[in-house]
Amino acid sequence: MRAAVLIVWWAALVFTPALAQAPSKLRLVATTTDLASLAEAVGGNRIAVSSLVPPNFDPEEYQSRPRDLELLRDADAVIRVGVDYDLWLDRLLAQAQNPALARGGPGYIDASVAIALLDVRGAAVGPGHPHGSGNPHYWLDPANAEVITGFVLELLARIDQPGAKQYERRRIAFLERLAARQREWEKALAPFQGKPLIAYHNNWAYLARRFRLNVAGIIEMKPGVPPSPAHLAELLRAMHEKDIAIIVRQPHESAKYAEFLASRSGAAVLVLAASVGAVPEARDYIGLFDYSVGALTAAFSRQRAR
Amino acid sequence: MSDALALLALPLAATLCLVGIHAYFGIQVLRRNVIFVDLALAQIAALGATVAFMLGHPALGATTYGYSLGFTLLASLLLAFTRQWSGRIPQEALIGVIYVVAAAAALLLIDRAPQGGEHLKQILTGSILTAGWDEIALIVPLYLAVAFVHWLLRARLLAAAELDWRWEFVFYASFGVVVTSSVALAGVLLVFSFLIIPATIGVLYAERLFQQLVIAWIAGAAASIVGLASSYAWNLPTGAAMVCAFGLSLAAAGVLYPFARGASKTQAARRMLAALRWSATLVMLVSATWLIVAPRVDQPLLDAAELAVPALRSLYLDEREAELYQDASSHAERYRRDAERLNEFEARSRFEGKPLDDHELRRISSFLKSYNEMRRGEEFVMREVRSRARTRARWIVGALAIALALLIAPGFFTKALSALHQKRSQAES
Numbered sequence: 001m002r003a004a005v006l007i008v009w010w011a012a013l014v015f016t017p018a019l020a021q022a023p024s025k026l027r028l029v030a031t032t033t034d035l036a037s038l039a040e041a042v043g044g045n046r047i048a049v050s051s052l053v054p055p056n057f058d059p060e061e062y063q064s065r066p067r068d069l070e071l072l073r074d075a076d077a078v079i080r081v082g083v084d085y086d087l088w089l090d091r092l093l094a095q096a097q098n099p100a101l102a103r104g105g106p107g108y109i110d111a112s113v114a115i116a117l118l119d120v121r122g123a124a125v126g127p128g129h130p131h132g133s134g135n136p137h138y139w140l141d142p143a144n145a146e147v148i149t150g151f152v153l154e155l156l157a158r159i160d161q162p163g164a165k166q167y168e169r170r171r172i173a174f175l176e177r178l179a180a181r182q183r184e185w186e187k188a189l190a191p192f193q194g195k196p197l198i199a200y201h202n203n204w205a206y207l208a209r210r211f212r213l214n215v216a217g218i219i220e221m222k223p224g225v226p227p228s229p230a231h232l233a234e235l236l237r238a239m240h241e242k243d244i245a246i247i248v249r250q251p252h253e254s255a256k257y258a259e260f261l262a263s264r265s266g267a268a269v270l271v272l273a274a275s276v277g278a279v280p281e282a283r284d285y286i287g288l289f290d291y292s293v294g295a296l297t298a299a300f301s302r303q304r305a306r
Numbered sequence: 307m308s309d310a311l312a313l314l315a316l317p318l319a320a321t322l323c324l325v326g327i328h329a330y331f332g333i334q335v336l337r338r339n340v341i342f343v344d345l346a347l348a349q350i351a352a353l354g355a356t357v358a359f360m361l362g363h364p365a366l367g368a369t370t371y372g373y374s375l376g377f378t379l380l381a382s383l384l385l386a387f388t389r390q391w392s393g394r395i396p397q398e399a400l401i402g403v404i405y406v407v408a409a410a411a412a413l414l415l416i417d418r419a420p421q422g423g424e425h426l427k428q429i430l431t432g433s434i435l436t437a438g439w440d441e442i443a444l445i446v447p448l449y450l451a452v453a454f455v456h457w458l459l460r461a462r463l464l465a466a467a468e469l470d471w472r473w474e475f476v477f478y479a480s481f482g483v484v485v486t487s488s489v490a491l492a493g494v495l496l497v498f499s500f501l502i503i504p505a506t507i508g509v510l511y512a513e514r515l516f517q518q519l520v521i522a523w524i525a526g527a528a529a530s531i532v533g534l535a536s537s538y539a540w541n542l543p544t545g546a547a548m549v550c551a552f553g554l555s556l557a558a559a560g561v562l563y564p565f566a567r568g569a570s571k572t573q574a575a576r577r578m579l580a581a582l583r584w585s586a587t588l589v590m591l592v593s594a595t596w597l598i599v600a601p602r603v604d605q606p607l608l609d610a611a612e613l614a615v616p617a618l619r620s621l622y623l624d625e626r627e628a629e630l631y632q633d634a635s636s637h638a639e640r641y642r643r644d645a646e647r648l649n650e651f652e653a654r655s656r657f658e659g660k661p662l663d664d665h666e667l668r669r670i671s672s673f674l675k676s677y678n679e680m681r682r683g684e685e686f687v688m689r690e691v692r693s694r695a696r697t698r699a700r701w702i703v704g705a706l707a708i709a710l711a712l713l714i715a716p717g718f719f720t721k722a723l724s725a726l727h728q729k730r731s732q733a734e735s
Contacts, residue, residue: 116664118652120671121645121678134671194657209656229435229534230541233309254427260436 026160028152029075031086032059033276034139035111035148037285039079041174042152046163052089055277056252059085060223064092072096075107077155079148082112085136109155111148112138118205140274141206142182142289146175181286185293186211192300196242198235198267200249200258203274211293216244219257227257239265245303248272248296251279270299310538313435317544318534320437320445324488324500325526327449330456331481332505333518334463338477339397343385344501346401347482348489349408350381352430356412374486381408382478386471432493435544441491448487452480464515496545499552500526507559511566529555583716590711598704601697608696608703619692622699631691638684645677 026047030036036051043049052068053059059081072078072092078101080086093101100107117134138144153171157164189211196216201223208215217235219227227235238244245267247258258269272292273282282288335343354377358370381404388400416426455476456463462473488497508522533551537544564574593607612618620628652670655662662670696703 116667117671118667120674205656209661212657212661214657226433226435226543226545228541228543229310229313229538232435233313233538236313237309256433256436260438263438 026077026156027071027075028077028079029071030078031080031089032139034285034288035079035081037276037288038139038145038148039152041285042149042167042171043156044166044170046160046166047156053086055275056250058252062086062088064088068092069096072101073098075101076159077101077107077109079109079111079152081136081139082110083117083134083136083138106159107155109151111144111151112136114147114151115144118209119202135202135205137203137274138206139285140204141210142178142185143210144206145178145285149174178286181289182210185289188293188297189213189300192297195246195300195303196238196244197246197248198239198244198261200247200253203250204248204272207292213296216242219247219249219261220253232257232261235261236264239267246270246296246299250274268299268302270295272296310535314534314538316439316442317434317437318530320442320491321434321500321530321534321548322527323442323445323449324492324497325504325530326523327453327484328488328497328500329504329508329522329526330453330519331484332501332503333508333515333522334477334481335501336505336509338389340385340401341502342398342405342498343401343478343481344485344489344498345494346385346404346408347378347381347478347485348430348494348497349405349412351375351378351482351486351489352426353377353408353412353415356415356426360415360418375483378482378486379479382475382482385478386474389471389474430489430494432489432491432496433545434492434496434548437491445487445491449484452484455480493545495549499549503529503552503556506556510559510563525555525559526552580716583714587711587715590707590714594704594707594711597696597707598700601700602693605696622703623691623695627691627695631688634684634687634691638681638688641677641681641684645674645681648674648677 025045026043028039028043028047028049030039030049030051032053033051033055036049039047040049050071052064052071053062069092073096075098078089078093080089090103093103098107099105102108103110112134115138117138119135120133139148149171153167156167160167193212194214196214198217198219199215200219202215202218204213204215207213217238219232219235221227221231239261244265247262247267248270249255249258250273251271255269261267262269271279272295273279273288274292276282276284276288278288279291281291335341351374354374355370357377358373363369363373384404385397385400388397391397391400412426459473459476462470463477485497488500492500504522504526505518507525508518508520511521512518529552530548532555533548534544536542536551537547540547561578564577565571589607593605597605597608619631623631648670652662652667
């Protein structure tokens with residue numbers, strides 16, 4: 001009897017710490033909050049996801065911190081946007097020296113390779129983006145979530161086989177939920193197909209294509225270069241001729257030029273979320289569209305009522 | 307034209323207000339030898355606004371402005387006291403330290419607040435183009451009040467030799483108030499130009515404060531108009547175009563200086579002509595040598611000349627080469643147009659007609675890539691044809707350029723001619 005008690009005690013002492021860590025979570029690092037949200041949708045509580053760029057920072061100009069290296073050193077997998085959007089990750093990965101995360105390694109995902117990219121220009125320079133390899137904001141088409149989560153599922157099922165079934169179930173459930181919402185978003189925006197609007201930066205191309213919106217002008221043609229007066233005059237003319245009454249920008253983008261155009265034309269400035277966490281309402285990937293599509297629909301309806 | 311006027315009238319009015327007050331402060335700043343003090347004060351004001359923002363006050367509210375002003379006044383006090391050190395350490399050292407520490411501290415704070423980055427940027431990067439009535443209505447009374455105080459205290463404030471910290475504090479505090487508002491309106495680069503360049507021109511040309519001011523105002527106004535107009539005409543970012551226009555105005559003032567202030571105008575003119583001829587000779591000689599040594603690499607002078615007068619190219623391309631060059635050029639243009647058309651089609655399909663599926667989109671992308679590659683191929687052919695022709699013609703073109711350089715060089719040609727004359731007359735005798 002005493003022996004049995006002792007064995008139980010011993011077992012408790014030895015195994016408790018092990019038990020606490022037992023379902024040791026896979027650690028996945030995403031460069032942006034959007035990819036983190038999509039990875040979470042597949043991995044659920046079997047994985048621990050962290051994102052490097054905080055919401056409302058411009059990922060193209062992100063300056064990394066020591067914590068990023070630590071995260072990458074301990075991570076099992078990394079997922080990035082690619083298309084020259086998070087180029088700084090290459091330097092971080094080289095420094096972190098985690099062989100699993102090397103380009104092409106077992107824990108490396110660059111989802112852009114399987115996306116049908118927009119604004120591809122080859123080596124030439126296209127408007128809005130310094131590189132011609134394509135527009136990197138592809139997560140803003142909910143249909144692309146299928147590709148991104150597909151990569152996540154493949155990776156997770158490979159390095160955590162016991163969870164494979166669970167990951168697959170979660171992904172299918174998420175995509176079904178997303179598809180249902182997408183139909184609602186499409187329905188909400190359908191009456192405004194082709195209605196022109198102006199954007200601060202060329203980052204709404206995928207959203208526009210999916211929901212058939214007409215981004216008729218861009219304020220900041222080259223990142224970091226303020227628009228010239230001739231360009232603003234041209235935008236004002238277009239706004240007048242095509243009756244453009246909506247200007248969209250992200251919360252972290254300069255309000256000045258958008259407000260300026262709005263004050264000259266009577267248009268409304270709409271702050272949309274292009275990333276999870278950009279506004280408090282955009283808590284996750286679906287919330288991001290709920291918020292932005294809702295704001296767009298409301299603005300278009302106001303314009304029509306006017 | 308009316309578009310341009312409607313767009314540029316208010317920015318011009320705001321610019322003239324800014325030039326008005328900054329030219330005066332610029333003269334004072336030059337006199338005190340604290341050239342970068344505006345950057346330090348602007349950065350301190352931004353730090354104050356950031357602290358207010360972190361404490362939860364709205365970005366453009368009165369409280370935030372109060373914090374800005376408080377920080378600026380503290381920095382002014384520091385600057386006024388340390389004025390007395392300037393015998394041992396240049397005050398610019400302290401100004402630099404204030405600038406970098408304020409900038410770094412603001413960055414550390416911002417790192418804790420999403421959206422703060424944009425807020426900080428707004429304080430420091432202003433855009434003169436979006437200036438409106440609201441801003442003008444704010445700065446005009448403010449600047450008039452500051453000007454009035456300075457006029458009342460002119461005897462104290464202009465006695466720079468007398469280092470009384472109280473008057474120095476009044477100077478830096480009022481300057482801080484002005485800079486805080488102007489940097490938010492026009493941005494750091496432009497405000498620095500407003501401050502230093504017209505004042506430098508004024509000090510260059512006149513002794514008395516009033517004359518210096520008038521000259522500075524005229525120069526500043528002219529540079530502002532040129533900068534704004536060229537930014538519209540050539541589709542340039544306004545702030546950068548204006549800073550360059552101010553830089554050019556200083557260069558022009560420097561070039562004209564010997565004419566206006568020198569002892570003899572004809573001598574000044576002769577000296578300038580000689581300098582111009584020597585520079586032209588030097589450029590020609592270096593370019594000719596460069597062409598002979600390395601005909602296949604970039605030839606800045608020749609490339610610029612061909613860009614301005616494309617007919618120059620036909621002088622050294624033979625018939626076949628010219629044909630090849632023309633052919634490649636027209637093909638490149640055709641590929642560019644085709645790619646553009648395809649692009650436009652894809653962009654329209656996002657919201658018009660039948661949407662493209664991913665497969666069609668991929669096909670279009672691959673076509674676009676091919677068009678661009680083909681265009682680059684044609685451009686390569688153009689470069690190659692030109693390089694070969696240049697390699698062939700380098701001795702003749704180089705020799706011609708050297709001869710031209712010698713003709714331009716002052717004195718050389720006349721000396722050679724008179725030497726020839728002497729020889730001939732010697733031979734005759």
